[in-house]
Amino acid sequence: MTTIPRDGKLDSSLSLLREGNHFIPRRCQRLRSDIFQTRLLFEPTLCLHGEAAARLFYDQSRFTREGAAPGMLKKTLFGEGGVQGLDGEAHRIRKQLFMSLMTAANIRELAELATEEWRVAIDAWQRRDQVVFFHAVQEIHLRAACRWADLPLCEAEVVKHCADIAAMIDGAGGGVGWRYWRARRARIRSEAWIGDLVERIRAGRLEVDKERALSRVCWHQDADGQLLDTQTAAVEVLNLIRPTVAIARYVTFAALALHEHPEWRQSLPTDAALLDAFVQEVRRYYSFFPFLAARVRADFTWQGYHFPRGTRVLLDLFGTNRDPRSWREPDTFQGDRFLREAANAYNFIPQGGDEHATHHRCPGEWFTEALIKVAIEQLLTRMRYRVPSQALDIDWSRTPIIPTSRFVIDQVQALPYGQADPTTGEMQES
Numbered sequence: 001m002t003t004i005p006r007d008g009k010l011d012s013s014l015s016l017l018r019e020g021n022h023f024i025p026r027r028c029q030r031l032r033s034d035i036f037q038t039r040l041l042f043e044p045t046l047c048l049h050g051e052a053a054a055r056l057f058y059d060q061s062r063f064t065r066e067g068a069a070p071g072m073l074k075k076t077l078f079g080e081g082g083v084q085g086l087d088g089e090a091h092r093i094r095k096q097l098f099m100s101l102m103t104a105a106n107i108r109e110l111a112e113l114a115t116e117e118w119r120v121a122i123d124a125w126q127r128r129d130q131v132v133f134f135h136a137v138q139e140i141h142l143r144a145a146c147r148w149a150d151l152p153l154c155e156a157e158v159v160k161h162c163a164d165i166a167a168m169i170d171g172a173g174g175g176v177g178w179r180y181w182r183a184r185r186a187r188i189r190s191e192a193w194i195g196d197l198v199e200r201i202r203a204g205r206l207e208v209d210k211e212r213a214l215s216r217v218c219w220h221q222d223a224d225g226q227l228l229d230t231q232t233a234a235v236e237v238l239n240l241i242r243p244t245v246a247i248a249r250y251v252t253f254a255a256l257a258l259h260e261h262p263e264w265r266q267s268l269p270t271d272a273a274l275l276d277a278f279v280q281e282v283r284r285y286y287s288f289f290p291f292l293a294a295r296v297r298a299d300f301t302w303q304g305y306h307f308p309r310g311t312r313v314l315l316d317l318f319g320t321n322r323d324p325r326s327w328r329e330p331d332t333f334q335g336d337r338f339l340r341e342a343a344n345a346y347n348f349i350p351q352g353g354d355e356h357a358t359h360h361r362c363p364g365e366w367f368t369e370a371l372i373k374v375a376i377e378q379l380l381t382r383m384r385y386r387v388p389s390q391a392l393d394i395d396w397s398r399t400p401i402i403p404t405s406r407f408v409i410d411q412v413q414a415l416p417y418g419q420a421d422p423t424t425g426e427m428q429e430s
C-alpha cells in the first residue's frame with residue numbers, strides 16, 4: 001500500500017477559506033501528487049485532482065453523496081433535502097424531474113425570454129449614468145427564469161428576491177462570516193416565498209401552467225410515490241431559479257473576456273463554431289465552483305492508495321479545468337481553444353462530470369451555454385457601451401470569484417437589430 005501524501009497541518013480549514021480555488025491544485029503541485037490527505041473542520045479528508053481522479057470520483061459504486069456536503073453549504077447554497085444529497089434510485093427519480101425540463105424547446109424558450117429581458121434592460125440602461133453589469137444581469141436572469149418556470153414575481157419584490165438569491169450564491173465560500181449569515185437568512189426568506197406558492201398551488205388557490213417548472217415540481221412524485229414536502233419542493237424550485245441567476249457570473253466573465261480580448265468581437269456573431277468554443281473557454285477559464293464532496297462507500301484501493309469507508313473526499317474542479325496534462329497553457333484565456341483541444345466528461349468539469357441523467361452532473365449546462373450566448377449576442381450586436389476605468393482584477397482565491405468592480409459599464413446605447421458593428425460595440429475609453 002502506498003502512503004497518501006499529507007498536507008502537514010493539524011487542520012487546514014482556514015487555508016481552504018483563504019486560498020479557495022487554489023487550495024487543492026497548489027498542494028497537489030507541491031506534493032507532486034493527484035491525491036493528498038488533510039484535515040478540514042478536524043475531519044480527515046482526501047483531496048483528488050485531475051482527469052483520472054474525476055473518473056474515480058464519479059464511480060458511484062465507490063462514493064456516496066449522502067452526508068458529504070458540509071452542513072453550512074446546505075444551509076446556504078443547496079438547501080436541505082435537495083437532489084444534490086440523494087443517491088441511487090431516490091436520486092435517479094428526482095434527477096429525472098430536472099432532466100425532463102431540459103428539452104430543446106425549453107432551452108430555446110428560456111433564451112427567447114432572456115433576449116426579451118435584455119432588450120428591456122438595455123433600453124433602461126441608456127438612461128442610467130452607470131450600470132453595475134453583474135447585478136443587472138442577475139436581475140435579467142431572475143426575470144427570465146421566473147417567466148420560464150411560470151413563477152409569479154411581484155414587480156415590487158424583484159430587487160429583494162434577486163438580492164436574496166445572489167446572497168445564497170455569494171455566501172457559499174464565506175466561511176462563518178457575514179457572507180454566510182446573510183446567505184442563511186436569504187435562504188430562509190426564499191424558501192418561505194416559494195413554499196407559500198407551492199402550498200397555494202396545491203390548495204388550488206393559485207393557478208399556474210401545468211407544463212411549466214413550478215407546477216411540475218409541485219406535483220412531482222418522488223421514489224416513494226409521495227409528493228415532496230413543501231420545504232423540499234421549495235428547495236428544488238430554487239435549484240432551478242438560483243443557478244440560472246448564477247449564470248450572471250459567467251456572463252460577467254464573458255463581458256470581461258470580450259473587453260480584454262477584443263480580437264474575438266468581430267467574428268463571434270457570425271461564426272457559430274467559434275461562439276461555442278468561446279463559451280466553453282469562459283466556463284473553463286472562469287470556472288467558479290472550486291470542488292465537490294463525496295464519501296467513500298466501502299474500503300477500496302486505487303493506484304495503490306487505500307480509501308477507508310466513510311472518509312470525505314473532495315474533487316478539485318477548478319484545478320482539473322486547468323490541468324496542463326489536459327490543456328495547453330491552461331492559465332491563459334484562448335477564445336478558440338475548444339476548436340483545437342479535446343474536452344471530455346472528466347477533464348472539463350466546470351459543472352461536474354460524467355453523465356447528466358445517471359450521475360450528479362449539472363442538468364443546467366444547456367441553460368448556461370444558451371444564456372451566455374444570448375448575452376454575447378446582446379453585447380456585440382444590440383448595444384454600444386463603454387467600460388470606464390475600474391478595478392477589473394479578480395481575486396482568484398475568493399469563492400466564488402468575481403471581478404472586484406462587478407464590471408461597470410456606462411454610455412449605453414441600444415442598437416437596432418442588424419445595424420451594429422461588433423468591433424465598435426465597446427467604445428474606447430475617452
Ligand code: HEM
Nearest residue numbers: 083084239240243244246247289351352360361362364367
Ligand atoms: C453558473 C452556472 C452553473 C454552475 C457553475 C453550476 C455548477 C454545478 C456543479 C459544480 C454541480 C455539481 C455536480 C456534481 O455534483 O457532480 C451542479 C449540480 C446541479 N446543478 Fe448546476 N451549475 C450551473 C447552472 C445550473 C442551472 C442553470 C441549473 C438549473 C436550471 C442547475 C441545476 C443544478 C442541479 C439541480 C444540480 C444537482 C444535480 C444532481 O445532484 O444530480 N445548475 N451544478
